Amino acid sequence: MRMKRIYWLPILDWGRRYTAGLALQDGLGAIIVTLMLIPQSLAYAMLAGMPPVTGLYASILPLIAYALFGSSRTLAVGPVAVLSLMTAATLGPLFPFGSTEYVGAAMLLALLSGLILAGMALLRLGFIANFLSHPVISGFISASGILIAVGQFKHILGIQASGDNLLELLPPLASNLGGMHGPTVLIGVSSLVLLWLSGSRLKPWLMRLGLRPALASNLARTAPVPVIILSILLVALLQLEQGGLKVIGNIPQGLPALSLPPLNYPLILKLLPAALLISLVGFVESVSVGQTLAAKRKQRIEPDNELLGLGASNLAAAFSGGFPVTGGFARSVVNFEAGSRTPMAGVFAAAGIAIGVLLLTPFLHNLPQAVLAATIIVAVLRLVDLNSLVRTWRYSRADGAAQLATLAGVLLFSVESGILLGVGLSLLLFLWRTSRPHMAVVGQLPGSEHFRNVERFSVRQSRRVLSLRIDESLYFPNARYLEERIAELTNQHPDIEHLVLMCSGVNLIDASALESLDAIAERLRSCAIQLHLSEVKGPVMDRLKRSHFVESFAGRIFLSQFQALSELDPHSMPPAATEVLAPNR
Template identity: 75%
Template sequence: MKLSRWLPCLDWGRHYNRHHASQDGLAALIVTLMLIPQSLAYAMLAGLPPVMGLYASILPLLAYALFGSSRTLAVGPVAVVSLMTAAALQPLFPAGSAEYIGAAMLLALLSGLLLSVMAVLRLGFLANFLSHPVVSGFISASGILIAIGQLKHLLGISASGDSLLQLLPQLWRGLPAIHGPTLLIGLLSLAWLWWARAQLKPLLQRLGLSATAAGNVAKAGPVLAIIVAVVGVTGLNLDQAGVKVVGSIPQGLPGLTLPTLDLDLAMQLLPAALLISLVGFVESVSVGQTLAAKRRQRIQPDNELLGLGTANIAAAFSGGLPVTGGFARSVVNYDAGAQTPMAGVFTAVGIALSVMLLTPLLHNLPQAVLAATIIVAVLSLVDLASLKRTWRYSRQDGAAQLATLLGVLLIGVETGILLGMGLSLLLFLWRTSKPHMAVVGQVPGSEHFRNVERFSVIESPSVLSLRVDESLYFPNARYLEDRIGELIASRPQVRHLVLMCSGVNLIDASALDSLEAIVERLQTAGVHLHLSEVKGPVMDQLHRSSFLDELSGQVFISQFEALKTLSPQTLQTDPACTENQRHSAAQAGHPSSPK
């Protein structure tokens, strides 16, 4: 096994040059300016001291640079994972307490170990159980829940809860206690951040800056908000007037520490760690694949699992919280020209310098500014219009998305996403338990067979052609028996039933038992069962059973060949067309065995 398979840095590292370094350095500078306020804010969102967000943006970036496969993914604290961290820990310990901090580090360790084990066992497919509608509903609901949860910091009141049913009544009761200066700071920060996100770049371009330079400066909007807020609070002594500030932030790099090693607590946090791992992996891979495709690059899911796993382990041992690849900062990293994961290494150096030099300056940073930063960031994740699009396309997927959305908002984060996942799987089983089956007939003058209800086709009175458009497995095995029984009962003249299996990718043991029962019942009724267009892997499965020996009919390579053998007098062919099709098939080298 090549070492580079697990260490992608060996591939891009041997081609690293000065041009790459300059591009990565510029991207790192921009991402660092963006990551400082975000890291502080997302740690606060998780109920942790703000400095832990900075700690989680140093060693995890170095670990991902070694093991991750994406050239532009930016790892660190993100809003959704911070919300899930808070949801898992707040019922157990007081937010910000030593026990809470230790549990957060243990949660990061568990998530890192789970991701690393999944990488070694190549279990990335587990993330496929999070369907896109469920993820979309979860992210939109999380954005709404996070934004409403941060209103308490903007209003200067107390409120807590894991759902809207808990948060909204407390916010309502706290309205008479709104703190004026805090509200003013929060509203001004919101207005500036919202305006800077949409209007600052066009303004700078009109003033003569290039589009790239204007975009990079606009990304530093939150940093300017922090500077102005700190200066204002310090100059006007607003902290003495009741404005809540971040307070003392430890200066210096974090030491390597052990998270709380409590087996009972670990078992209690394991379900939350698994959900955080899956959600973080899905978000990271989605972003990584999107950005890689733009440069015609590829990412390896197993490497992403290992990269994110080691990043979380690094966070656990350096006083951080669970991390993953962030959408916004990864896009900024890409747009700023990052060429390799060295951009993440340079970003880690920038954060480390900030922790050593700048933390004393952040003492008077109002919590309302961090709350405004979170609100503006997460509202961009809310996409309620996707619910309408999904519902219009598939009501089953729309129902799963709606259930996830309402579950997260009204019950809680973990319950909501489990509800969406469970409903998705149940709806899938329900949908495939009644697969689409069409009676088909020959399109005149061709070798094609189509649904008799949709096309004008030719049917044989003695041969029933039934196309099955779904794999046959335990939920739909009985339905197949019932459907065939109905069709045979309504067609007493039928002597042959041909199952057209072009849409069948699997026949499990339950379906095989049903097919054997069907053969026996049809023989009793004087009808022979035949198969056509059976795919190679399915045929291999059938050869491992006694079914083909018990089959009363034959297995045909195509439906046309079946009708040609069983009822040639009903076929209507165009000789020239048929000859051309055979000639084309011969040129294409079509194999004679079913595929």
């Protein structure tokens, strides 16, 4: 019972060994993360179509909930660009941005996401995220970064433009360029330049001043803070708000009141597909970041614990006026590099943000929306990796096609369409590829017990025995192809008396393939050819023994292909076989 509690509550494990030294490291790391989280949370709330303060709300209780249930020691949970975009894409067509109905629906979306993630954890369904392949995720993140950046230029330029894809965003952006607001453009472009230079040049400059690389990196990542302070002072001194510059305005002061999201059954049914997609994307992003950082410290994370931790975080966001959250890449890297050692750093960061909500919100009234937009653009453009598409395409056209489909789907249609298109194409290409598995006629390498493809190696073949190696599991998409391929080979080798299927590459034989093997054996028998199997793996053999196949099979199942050839056609074997390794094996 104690082990089960520790499994579901990792805090019981690391919490027992928590010391003052660890608390100091976590506290220092939390200061850096807090300085980064405050402007990021405000920006991502704006991206999600929510009031800015809800970004701060979504960065308090979710961090505490993750500390209780999450397994990563350094993952920082909160609003992220991709989930904010998905939230806006889901709720934008339903309610006006920032309205009471919109905020309630966002809380409901977080609630549904939290319940889905927690349910997946209890059912140990973490493997489901494997259906989102790396090329699909890479294409999705790059396209989302481009789409988010383009969508934020309306705030940089001070013009009106809206849309869920590039086809909807670009025309109004282009047609409204004549109405650009000068002060907004000046502040927006200046913020972009300063943030971009701080991200690419500030760290080397600080290192030349003698700072350690880790400290220089952390200070460079907090560059939005001085930019925000400077912009607020400029707006106040020059009274730019009266001149038409858009600022975030009044932010409620005080901690969020706990409340239950509005439970509207028709709305729940409408939001459920999007909540499922948000849950999967958030889980994949969080696990990818968590595993990468854990490996650097020779630690490990538990996917089911991550599901529960993220589920609890989203439930906490739902009850505290927030929106869907997950583990963010940038903030987690900062948390790691700042020296945080345990999830308690997240608790300290939550406390810092809570203090900010209590004390600092009145000073944020004059914060320009253009500065938050610049913060978003600089952050998301770091996620864009179009070179990944080139690398993937060179290695695998199928994976490259799935990545390209995802990229184009998100940019030209919608976030949901892009993901579904990429996942669907990946599965279809997988089924197509495995429906025509590689099968090679093999022969014995002289002087060894190894068998290799007759088209690639100079090998010895038996006239009486045809050896066919199957390099794929046998299941319903390729069962018929197996029958056709064997029929073709037997026509090409009319003198054979035995056909041996070398199953070293077969990890599964499903019911359809088993029926095909029965049919193949019967057809070969009618042609005076006996079917045999060799090198059948243990788990596959266990399943075969539970069927009628082994009892009715007239052929033999050999331990190795060498044994099969030795017993079926001993005259084809050399007097003595010595082990010789073949080149390019």
